[in-house]
Amino acid sequence: MKVEHRIILSNFFNIIVLIIVIFFAIQNLNLVLTKLKFIQIADDLNASFLEIRLTEKNYFLYRNKMNLYDILNKIREIRYSIDNVRDDIIKAVGEDNFKILNKNLNDYTNVIALISEIEETKINNNQTETSIREAGKKLREFSEQITRLERTNTNELIMKSQKILLYSFWIIFLSSIVISHLISKKILLSLKLIQKLTLSISEGNFKTIENVDCDQECNSVIKAINFMSNELKNREEQLIQSKKLASIGVMTAGVAHELTNPLNNISMLAQTYIELYDNLSKDDRINFMSKVEAETDRMKEIVKNFLDFSKPKKPQLEQIDINTVIQKAIKLMQNMLYISNIETQLKLNENLPLTFIDRNQIQQVLVNLITNAVQAMTKNGKLIIVSDLDENKKYIKITITDTGKGIPPELLQHIFDPFFSTKGEGGTGLGLSVSHGIIKSHNGDITVKSEVGKGTTFTIRLPIYTKIEGSKTDE
Amino acid sequence: MSKSQIMVIDDEKIVCDMSKLSLEQSGYEVETFLSAEPALERLKEKKFDIIVTDYKMKGLDGMDVLKTVKKLYPDTKVIMITAFANLETAIEALRSDVHDFFPKPVKIKELKASIERALHA
Numbered sequence: 001m002k003v004e005h006r007i008i009l010s011n012f013f014n015i016i017v018l019i020i021v022i023f024f025a026i027q028n029l030n031l032v033l034t035k036l037k038f039i040q041i042a043d044d045l046n047a048s049f050l051e052i053r054l055t056e057k058n059y060f061l062y063r064n065k066m067n068l069y070d071i072l073n074k075i076r077e078i079r080y081s082i083d084n085v086r087d088d089i090i091k092a093v094g095e096d097n098f099k100i101l102n103k104n105l106n107d108y109t110n111v112i113a114l115i116s117e118i119e120e121t122k123i124n125n126n127q128t129e130t131s132i133r134e135a136g137k138k139l140r141e142f143s144e145q146i147t148r149l150e151r152t153n154t155n156e157l158i159m160k161s162q163k164i165l166l167y168s169f170w171i172i173f174l175s176s177i178v179i180s181h182l183i184s185k186k187i188l189l190s191l192k193l194i195q196k197l198t199l200s201i202s203e204g205n206f207k208t209i210e211n212v213d214c215d216q217e218c219n220s221v222i223k224a225i226n227f228m229s230n231e232l233k234n235r236e237e238q239l240i241q242s243k244k245l246a247s248i249g250v251m252t253a254g255v256a257h258e259l260t261n262p263l264n265n266i267s268m269l270a271q272t273y274i275e276l277y278d279n280l281s282k283d284d285r286i287n288f289m290s291k292v293e294a295e296t297d298r299m300k301e302i303v304k305n306f307l308d309f310s311k312p313k314k315p316q317l318e319q320i321d322i323n324t325v326i327q328k329a330i331k332l333m334q335n336m337l338y339i340s341n342i343e344t345q346l347k348l349n350e351n352l353p354l355t356f357i358d359r360n361q362i363q364q365v366l367v368n369l370i371t372n373a374v375q376a377m378t379k380n381g382k383l384i385i386v387s388d389l390d391e392n393k394k395y396i397k398i399t400i401t402d403t404g405k406g407i408p409p410e411l412l413q414h415i416f417d418p419f420f421s422t423k424g425e426g427g428t429g430l431g432l433s434v435s436h437g438i439i440k441s442h443n444g445d446i447t448v449k450s451e452v453g454k455g456t457t458f459t460i461r462l463p464i465y466t467k468i469e470g471s472k473t474d475e
Numbered sequence: 476m477s478k479s480q481i482m483v484i485d486d487e488k489i490v491c492d493m494s495k496l497s498l499e500q501s502g503y504e505v506e507t508f509l510s511a512e513p514a515l516e517r518l519k520e521k522k523f524d525i526i527v528t529d530y531k532m533k534g535l536d537g538m539d540v541l542k543t544v545k546k547l548y549p550d551t552k553v554i555m556i557t558a559f560a561n562l563e564t565a566i567e568a569l570r571s572d573v574h575d576f577f578p579k580p581v582k583i584k585e586l587k588a589s590i591e592r593a594l595h596a
Contacts, residue, residue, distance in 0.1 A: 257531075260558035264579035265489040271583045272493040276500060291489060338531065339559055 002216045010179040014172055021168035028161040035154040038092035041085050042147040048078050049140045056136055068116040075109050093146055104142050108135040190218035204440030206233035236437055243434045247367050248310050258302050258335045262295040317356045317468050322396050323348045323387055325359055329366035341379040347386040356465040361438045368431040369400045369458050376404025395461040406452040478504040479594055484514045485529040497583050511535035515543050522548050525590050530557030552593035556581050
C-alpha cells in the first residue's frame with residue numbers, strides 16, 4: 001500500500017473517531033440543557049408549592065376560606081404551566097414520575113376542594129389540618145426530591161461528558177502515535193537500508209538491495225539506487241579496463257624486450273644448427289630442437305601472461321594466497337624493472353592466511369603501483385614489496401616502497417582523486433583512483449606516505465575473508 | 476699461430492653456448508660467462524682479444540664491462556649485443572669506444588665478420 005494511502009486512511013480513522021465524539025458530546029449537551037431547563041421549571045414549581053403551603057398556613061391561622069380559593073387558583077396556574085412544559089418534564093424525570101406528580105397534585109386539589117365545600121362548623125379541624133398538611137407535604141417533598149435528583153443527574157452528566165472528552169482526546173492522541181509509528185516504521189527501516197547502501201556505494205562497494213518488504217515509494221527509490229549502483233559498477237569496470245590498457249602501453253617495452261631474448265635464442269640455435277649440421281650427432285640435433293621448443297614455450301608464456309592481463313575479465317572472488325598475486329605482478333613488470341635498472345626486494349610472509357579477493361583486480365592495483373614506482377625512480381632505484389599480517393591480524397598488509405623523487409605534501413591529499421596526475425601529460429590520472437576503488441570494493445584501504453627526495457610508500461590493507469561476501473574470520 | 480681469444484658474456488645460456496660452438500668452429504678459443512662479475516675476475520688473470528657482451532644484465536651491465544676492459548687492456552675490442560635496442564642505447568654504446576653494436580636477434584655471420592674486422596683493425 002502506498003504511504004499516501006496509509007496517511008489518508010489514518011486521517012480518515014481519526015476523523016471518524018472525532019465525529020463519534022462530537023455526536024456524543026452534542027447529545028450530552030442537549031440532555032444537560034433539558035435537565036437545566038427542568039431544574040428551572042422545578043425551582044418555579046417549588047416556589048409555587050412553597051407559596052401554596054404559606055397560604056395553607058394562613059388558612060389554618062385565620063380560617064379564611066379565601067385562602068383555599070387562592071390555593072386552588074395557584075394549583076390551576078401550576079397545572080397550566082406543567083401542561084405547557086409537559087414534554088420537557090417527561091424527558092427529564094420520565095413518564096412514571098410525571099404521573100406521580102400529577103397524582104400528588106390531584107390528591108392535594110381534591111383535599112382542598114373537599115374542605116372548601118364543607119361548612120365551617122362541620123369541619124373537624126384536626127382531621128382537616130392533618131389531611132391538608134400531609135397532601136401538601138407529599139407534594140412538596142416529591143417536588144424537592146425530584147429537583148435534587150435531577151441536580152445530581154445533571155452533575156453526573158457533566159462529569160461524564162468531561163470524561164468522554166478526556167478519553168476521546170487520549171484515544172485520538174494514542175491512535176495517532178500508533179498509526180504514525182506503524183507507517184513510519186517501515187519507511188524508517190527502508191531509509192536505514194538506503195542509507196547503508198548509499199554509504200557502501202560511496203565507499204566503492206557497488207551492492208544492490210533485493211527483495212525488501214517496503215512501500216511502493218520506497219521500492220522505487222531502492223530500484224533507482226540499485227540501478228545507479230549497477231551503472232557505477234559497470235562504469236568502474238570500464239574504467240579499470242581503460243586503465244589496464246594504459247598500463248599495457250607502459251608494459252609493452254618490457255614485453256618486447258622479454259620476447260627478443262627467446263627470439264634471439266631460437267635464431268642462434270637455428271644458425272648454429274645449420275652451420276654445424278654435418279658434425280651433429282642425432283642426439284645433438286634432438287637437443288637443439290628441444291631447446292627451440294623450450295624457447296617457443298617461453299615466448300608462449302610471455303604472450304599468455306600479457307594477454308591474460310589485458311583481457312577484460314568479470315569480477316570474480318576466489319580464495320587465494322596474496323603472495324602468488326604479488327609474484328605474478330612482479331613477473332609482468334620484471335622486464336620494465338630490469339630495463340630501468342631497478343633492484344627489487346620481495347619480503348613476503350609465507351604464512352599468510354588465504355583470503356577471498358579478485359585476483360585480476362588486485363594484480364591490476366599492484367601493476368599500477370609498481371608502474372608508478374618505476375616512473376618515479378631514476379636508474380638504480382630500489383623497489384621493496386612487503387606482505388605481512390596487520391598488527392590486529394584482521395588484515396593482510398602489502399607495502400610498496402620506492403626510492404623515487406617522492407610526492408610533495410600539498411599533492412599527496414589529491415593523489416587518489418580521478419584525473420589527478422603528477423606525471424603531467426604522461427599520466428591518465430586514473431591509476432590510483434581505480435586502485436583506490438578496487439581496494440575499497442574489497443572493504444580494504446589504501447594509504448600513502450611520501451617524502452620528497454626520499455621516496456614513497458603505498459600501504460594496502462585487505463580484510464581476511466574465509467567466506468565469499470562473508471564476515472571476517474574472527475567476527 | 477695461436478688462436479684468437481674471445482670472451483662472451485650474456486645472461487642467456489643459449490647465447491653463450493651457441494656463440495661458443497659457432498666461434499670455436501671458426502677457429503677461435505672461446506670462454507663464456509653468464510654475468511659480468513666472474514668475467515671481470517677472469518679478465519684480471521687473462522687477456523682476451525675480443526669481448527662480446529650483452530648490454531643489459533643483472534648486476535654489472537655491458538657498459539661496466541667496457542669501462543673495466545678499457546682500463547685493463549686498452550687494445551681489447553668490445554662488441555655489444557642487446558635485446559633492448561633503441562637509438563639512445565646505440566648512440567651511448569658507440570660513443571663510449573664500443574667496436575660494434577648488435578641488436579638481438581643476432582646474425583652469427585655478421586658477428587663473426589665484425590670479430591674478424593676487429594682482429595685485423
